[in-house]
Amino acid sequence: MLIKGESYRAVYDSFTWNIPLQYNIGVDVCDKWADGSGRPALIYRQENGQVDRYTFDDLKRLSNRLANALAARGVGRGDRVGIMLPQCPETGLAHVALYKLGAVAVPLFTLFGPDALQYRLANCRAKGIITDGANLDKVMAIKEELPDLELVVQAGGGRAAGVLDFWGILDQASDELTPADTSAEDPAMIIYTSGTTGPPKGALHPHRVLLGHMPGVEFPHNFFPQPDDLFWTPADWAWAGGLLDVLLPSWHHGVPVLAFRAKKFDPEQAFAMIAEFRVKNSFLPPTALKMMRQVPDPRQRHDFALRSVGSGGETLGEGLLDWGREVLGLTVNEFYGQTEANLIVANCSEVMEIRPGSMGLAVPGHVVEVVDDEGNPVPPGQVGEVAVKSPDPVMFLEYWQNPDATHEKFRGDWALTGDMAIKDEDGYFWFRGRSDDLITSAGYRIGPAEIEDCLTKHPAVAMAGVIGAPDEMRGTIVKAFLVLKPDTEATPQLEEDIKNFVKSRLAAHEYPRALEFVENLPMTATGKIMRKDLRQREEAKKAG
Secondary structure (H helix, E strand, O other), X not given: OOOOOOOHHHHHHHOOOOOOOEOOHHHHHXXXXXXXXXXXXEEEEOOOOOEEEEEHHHHHHXXXXXXXXXXXXXXXXXXEEEEOOOOOHHHHHHHHHHHHHOOEEEEOOOOXXXXXXXXXXXXXXXOEEEEEHHHHHHXXXXXXXXXXXXXXXXXXXOOOOOOEEHHHHHHOOOOOOOOOOOEOOOEEEEEEOXXXXXXXXXXXXXXXXXXHHHHHHHOOOOOOOOOOOOEEOOOOOOOHHHHHHHHHHHHHOXXXXXXXXXXOOOHHHHXXXXXXXXXXXXXXXHHHHHHHXXXXXXXXXXXXXXXXXXEOXXXXXXXXXXXXXXXXXXXXXXXXXXXXXXXXXXXXXXXXXXXXXOOEEEOOOOOEEEEOOXXXXXXXXXXXXXXXXXXXXXXXXXXXXXXXXXXXXXXXXEEEEEEEEEEOOOOOEEEEEEOOOOEEEOOXXXXXXXXXXXXXXXXXXXXXXXXXXXXXXXEEXXXXXXXXXXXXXXXXXXXXXXXXXXXXXXXXXXXXXXXXXXXXXXXXXXXOEOHHHHHHHHHHHHHO
């Protein structure tokens, strides 16, 4: 746990890792708090408004039963089991039960189509899957193509032949369980990458990954936990941002979590939820913050008192930071990481200066640098690739059954992120785009993130995505795809105004020479703009 100091340097220098040889996530996040005191663990707000509450004693009893039920049906140490569920009690119970068994959890996004689902289940050779009625048809449609998939468990609703009832098998099982004596290095979960740079790869993480995340959660949430903390995020628990940034770290500290994820994010509803359940901590992706910023005077209708908000996935601009201070009453702390090595750079307003546009400083416990193609740290101010030094408790073990990709991830002791940045004289990191997103125009190397941030400061622009587009004279020019704010008309005059807006705020070579107004932007499930899709759209247009 982080020890608060008077400065960032004091906090960073005083931190030491304490990773035990034997460690099990399921025991850590559940059993150690199940002492008969009725300590609250989960508040589940259903879409119909019903609220169910679970204590850590409940979690232990129910997860033990589920573990026993799964073990009786052949699930054992090292077996991969998919979890395709939304934010709900069954999701948390499935994770805890699988970890206690020494099995490997495979989180799966509920909006995956059959092809995406089949690829992941086949790739990891999943022995089973736990899902719900809304997703059962997708599973059954591909089951014949998955010879390793022996077990299908459904939570709620009617069931097809051969499908087990989640609560039925749980109710018939014993409360008593001796959890697997796993080491900190034993496999615990496979989280698939978003696939924005190629086929999704399964990042295999050991049990220590949760402990590796802890400083990266505690730091940007202003020394989490504090008394009366309660965590909620709209991010799905199938992704690292929901599972390892919120759910499991909260339970590690015995902090309750609010579970609710609407089919579509509603910013007004988000304010209402935060107020109703007295949420103190939240991970809100930039897209969610931008939508919440459109809600007029939320404090007139909602009495909320957030203590910390973290955000990641896209760089925050000065406008969002100012709005957070004015409306939320706090500084939104940006953090950075990726599936393979998460939460390695962050801001913490309590011990450091927040510099708008910066990713922050290295999180205590992690050695992070900007390196060149050979893996050598570059001088301050020079563009290079963000890399984290191994060994590191938060770092993945390997890409599942993909040794070539695992090898390519490293340059010596440095794990490469694929993200380009500069590190200034004070150690702050400044994002400059993905390694394949950098735009080279007329000899300039241009990162799209800074331009996107500037574009969204224009009063007419709601969202922006920037890529390099082919140009006969310059080789490549900056092109922007823009979503305008409601009731804003796209006109030649507005287009010229936006170009001049960027030109006057950044540099002449960085302004978008081409603009395209669109209704929406292609985004990953975690809210990142998929610039690769924008490039493919542009290439198809040129070819057709």
